[in-house]
Amino acid sequence: xxxxxxxxxxxxxxxxxDLTGATTMDDTKLVDALASIKNLTSCNLPGQTVSFxxxxxLKERYPLVTFQFSFQLFGQxxxxxxxxxxxxxxxxxxxxxxxxxxxxxxNLTLCDMCGTxxxxxxxxxxxxxxxxxxxxxxVQVGAWQVRTDIKAFTTQNRKLFPDxxxxxxxxxxxxxxxxxxxxxxxxxxxVYLDLTNNKITDL
Numbered sequence: 001x002x003x004x005x006x007x008x009x010x011x012x013x014x015x016x017x018d019l020t021g022a023t024t025m026d027d028t029k030l031v032d033a034l035a036s037i038k039n040l041t042s043c044n045l046p047g048q049t050v051s052f053x054x055x056x057x058l059k060e061r062y063p064l065v066t067f068q069f070s071f072q073l074f075g076q077x078x079x080x081x082x083x084x085x086x087x088x089x090x091x092x093x094x095x096x097x098x099x100x101x102x103x104x105x106x107n108l109t110l111c112d113m114c115g116t117x118x119x120x121x122x123x124x125x126x127x128x129x130x131x132x133x134x135x136x137x138x139v140q141v142g143a144w145q146v147r148t149d150i151k152a153f154t155t156q157n158r159k160l161f162p163d164x165x166x167x168x169x170x171x172x173x174x175x176x177x178x179x180x181x182x183x184x185x186x187x188x189x190x191v192y193l194d195l196t197n198n199k200i201t202d203l
Contacts, residue, residue, distance in 0.1 A: 005033055012036050018044040027054040031061055046070040046079060052104055073101045084110040095122045099129055113137045114147060120186060139183035143172040148186045154194035175199050 001012045007023035017040060019025070027050045034040060043058075043065055050069050058067055070079045074087055082105050092098055095118060102108060111133050113123065123137050136149045146153060150165040155176060158168045173180050176198040184190070 003036060006030075010037065013039060015039045015041045016044075017042070020044055020047045022048060025049070027051055030054055031057045034058075034062065034065075040065050042066040042068075044068045055104070071104070073104070078105065080105060081107050083107050084112075086112045087116055088112055088114050091117045093117065095125045095129070098126060102126075102130055102133070108133050110134050111136070120183065123186075137186075139186050140172065141166075141183050142176045142180035143169055143174045145169050146183070146187060149189050150187050151189050152192035153184070153187070153190060154192075154196075155198055156194060156196070173199075178202055 003010055003012060005017075005019065005022065006025045008019055008021055010017060014037060017034075017037060025048045027048070030050070031054065034043065040062065041064065046068055047070060050071060052071070055067070055069055055071070058065075068079070068081075070077055072078075074085070074090060076085075078085070085102075085105070085108060087098070092113075098111075098113070098118075102111070108130070109132065111126075111130075113135055114137055116137070118126075118137065120137075120139060123135055127133075127135055134149075136147055138145050138147060140146075141153075142155070144153075144155070144166050146166040147164075150161070152162075153166060155174065157166075158174075161167070176195060178200055181195065181198070181200055184193070
């Protein structure tokens with residue numbers, strides 16, 4: 001038997017279903033629409049806008065079916081298979097805003113959040129919630145704004161750093177104190193650190 005699924009002609013005996021070409025997709029009806037395809041083992045949906053609620057409902061009702069989704073999140077077209085996410089240029093006020101979306105990206109390994117407005121404490125909260133994800137953000141170290149994935153830092157550099165890993169802002173101390181240097185604790189990729197001629201007593 002052949003049925004029409006959102007503009008796609010489908011034989012109900014198929015085991016693999018591709019709905020990337022569906023023209024009249026209504027994700028609120030998708031869960032029930034698949035019920036007549038008894039042998040289904042995989043369903044391809046990238047390119048179709050499917051809500052997180054529908055994604056969860058599909059996985060709950062059809063636990064033996066492998067679904068491939070894509071969804072709009074943070075202004076980008078993403079999938080559960082996405083491994084790297086760049087959120088630079090966006091602004092957040094709480095880690096919960098970010099966490100709600102990241103919970104649907106189980107394969108994520110890197111998230112660049114430089115300049116997104118969250119505090120160090122809020123970023124640590126995200127790190128704790130998603131330990132498999134490497135989060136990168138900006139910290140203030142005296143007169144320098146530093147990416148947490150920087151590999152080499154020296155206060156002797158007051159120009160450009162390689163890969164824009166740090167910026168000399170001219171705002172703040174150029175001779176670092178203990179308090180200024182404290183944020184270097186978030187820069188866990190550091191392999192070279194030169195703090196010569198600063199005012200640091202303990203690091």
